[in-house]
Amino acid sequence: MLPFHSLSAAQASLGRNLTFFETLWFNYSNDKSDYFLFCHNILFLFLIFSFIPLPLIFLELLHATGIHKYKIQPKVRLPFNEIFRCYKDVMRMFFLVVGPLQLVSFPSIKMIGIRTGLPLPSGFEIVSQLVVYFMVEDYTNYWIHRFLHCKWGYEKIHCVHHEYTAPIGFAAPYAHWAEVLILGIPSFLGPAMVPGHMITFWLWIALRQIEAIDTHSGYDFPWSLTKFIPFYGGADHHDYHHYVGGQSHSNFASVFTYCDYIYGTDKGYRYQKKILQKLKEEVKNSEESYYNTAQNVKSD
């Protein structure tokens, strides 16, 4: 809730006119409690978990030929029942763990100093904070994920997330309840270190989940805008981790590739990429030589 009773009081306090977005924010948030604003995250998460994976899943169920060549594991096609079961399990986890966790974590948000007032942060401030949040999350998640691949961690907790060896978007948050709780820590650390505005916090929670859905989508599109993000792992990087499964000692990072490179946990992935590239070149060369021979025979 903003400490101003009217738009003019807000302008007088800031000593200037409000920007367009500040006026929008004032009109929307002025009569709402900070707790209510924070709880918007529950709605955002529900919408993101439910709708962001849908387009690719529909196209796959419809056997759309245009996208098939971009599927990372083309031989695996999950039936509708299996996809729906995944969504149902994710929603159950959402209502039993993720939602209640959001409801009770408000005091910690207040404690670290997430603010809801005016002025709104600049675009530069929002982007810089989001970059920090992603980097802190990536590093912390890397080590927690690596720990979850020890015998105890995998058998007791992390094996649930690895049920899908060829992941789909809905499988991004599909995990044991304990993993959902533990991995809340890396998501919270960035905002705790560099607290920002509630809008930045909403964006962070939303973008982190959209990124997770992207890396579990099972498709690697060469035109994806994420290809322009330096060191971004994407679906191809994380898909390999699921493909190898429980024995995987490769590709632990959630967002970027540099942790796996620095700590030497991407060797299997890089070796596989090299072999695949070599095979592709051999197939291309043999096709070219076949074509040239056929042309020579024709001209003779």
Ligand SMILES: [Zn+2]
């Ligand atoms: Zn794993």
Ligand SMILES: [Zn+2]
């Ligand atoms: Zn995963």
